[in-house]
Amino acid sequence: MLKKIEKAFDAFGTAIGGLTSIVLVLMIVNVFYDVVMRYFFNIGSIGFQELEWHLFSIIIMLGMSYTLQQDGHVRVDVFYDNLSVTKQAFINIIGTLLFIIPVAIVIGYGSIDYVIESYQSAEASGNPGGLTHRWIIKSLIPLSFLFLIISAIGFIVKQINILQEYKSGQNTLKGEQS
Numbered sequence: 001m002l003k004k005i006e007k008a009f010d011a012f013g014t015a016i017g018g019l020t021s022i023v024l025v026l027m028i029v030n031v032f033y034d035v036v037m038r039y040f041f042n043i044g045s046i047g048f049q050e051l052e053w054h055l056f057s058i059i060i061m062l063g064m065s066y067t068l069q070q071d072g073h074v075r076v077d078v079f080y081d082n083l084s085v086t087k088q089a090f091i092n093i094i095g096t097l098l099f100i101i102p103v104a105i106v107i108g109y110g111s112i113d114y115v116i117e118s119y120q121s122a123e124a125s126g127n128p129g130g131l132t133h134r135w136i137i138k139s140l141i142p143l144s145f146l147f148l149i150i151s152a153i154g155f156i157v158k159q160i161n162i163l164q165e166y167k168s169g170q171n172t173l174k175g176e177q178s
Helices: 004-042 048-070 085-110 112-120 134-138 140-167
Strands: none
Touching: 004 048, 004 140, 048 134, 048 140, 085 112, 085 134, 085 140, 112 134, 134 140
């Protein structure tokens, strides 16, 4: 049962990763266009420059969830790599419960007022020719931390599955001895 749940969370993370990769391609195209226009035609656009930062923000904010799903976040592996798979799973569960989820809740919930204020004030760029509707990009902050919480739950499920596999006698996982 937990394997099916893990697959559902993995599908969610993969979808977020796919969306992030599309945004990355859009950012590359935007930067390419902006550079060509600026250096070959001497035409600059503040809107395109700001769009670069907005797209980069989307990549970073959505990339957190995908990176967690792929277990790709940076950690100090001096001790962790030498631990058994079961100890690593316990550390991952405890770390996720004590650090990732609480921080994601605090930042996600705390950023909601920030988004509402931006929407109500019709916040726009202070630069002439800059982008309007800043609340759209700011709304990604609570949304991305919600996605991070979802990915963290999936990560915990994956770690529980690792522990169950080991407990059921399938101790052929890396680093485990019979």
